[in-house]
Amino acid sequence: MLGARLRSLREATGISREDAGYEIRASDSKISRMELGRVGFKVRDVADLLTLYGIVAEADRAPILDLAREANRPGWWRRYAEVMPGWSEAYLGLESAATLIRSYHLHLVPDLLQTEDYARAAVAQTSNPGTMSAEAVARTVEMRITRQRLLTRPDPPKLWAVIDEAALRPRIGSAEVLRAQLAHLRELAATPNIVIQILPAEYGGHVATGAFTILRFAEPELPDVVHLEHLTGAIDLDRPEDVDRYEELMNRLSVDSTTPDGLTAHLDRLAAAIER
Structure with missing residues (x-):
């Protein structure tokens, strides 16, 4: 900036x-x-x-x-350097400066919207499963919860998240963990700066991409940035032609997803389908 x-x-x-x-x-x-x-x-x-x-x-x-x-002031995330992948520092800086965060998530509830229990289960199951120490898992979860303060600071960004229904099936943690996560999404959606939509299962298959995030900034001189993560790192795109393609896809996903008003009913149906 x-x-x-x-x-x-x-x-x-x-x-x-x-x-x-x-x-x-x-x-x-x-x-x-x-x-x-x-x-x-x-x-x-x-x-x-x-x-x-x-x-x-x-x-x-x-x-x-x-x-x-x-x-010149070190970011809060420096305290968690021992559990951070090297590429994430640049992204966290961009995220903290953004005024609008639009994202699509295919396999997991987005980090910014996870409960602590869901985050713990997700980290244990997806981050080098079986190789992370209990302390590393705890520090990673602590970092993720600290990161979520972004949404409750005095000048929070607007978060607009589209979550594929596949991410809300009981694969992470127990049924109780997922049920509590769905309830948490319902509560967060009532926050003025958070919009959550669910892409129903019948539409999810047509998306020819993985998860992605589009960041927009207050400074008009700064271009939007598309953030893409892969198994061993991440890339950030800011060429207009690349950003435009992802913004078009994001708009199409939003149209195909539940409306914000229909979110609660959809979450209730998913919660009711979870076996105890």
Whole structure:
């Protein structure tokens, strides 16, 4: 976000990367990396660039300098480095900055919507099953629950999740765990910033993709990002042609899924079908 803001200010004044780099005793490639968010920020450098770009009023400078300080602050997820896959740190940073999170989930309830018991069962069954220590499972679950605070912070993003009905069948944990998870989804759906839809079984087979997430940000200069996870890592797509394809698919999935008003009845039917 900070890099995009600095780039828009520089371009608005017609100043080259070379001239901007000279101002802060750096190269044009350093300015490029700053504007792409691929390097740390010195508050002094940001202050000098703002002066160069004509941003001199304190009321205009203060929010951007605050953003520079925030950009250098370690994310909460650093506390869980020992149980985090290396690729997830970049995604968690994007997720925490997003204003809209749209996602489709095929096999599991999304992490942001899981109960603690469901999360524990999911981690134990799907994350190198049989090889994770009890402590690692507990730390991973703790991290997942901490991550969910994103949805209850003072300025929460809007979460719009489409969950394939296959993910709500009794495969994770016990019947009681799944029944409690369905009840949790019902409660969360009543939250103003959360929309949950279920893709019925008769439609799920036509989706020629796995799970994916589309992130949108408040800064108009930042493109939407599509996040895709696979067995050994993840990729993030931001080319307009790629993002457009996934947004079209997301819209089609939403049309084929239950309406928000019909969610409760659908969850009740699934809960009633769970054998004790």
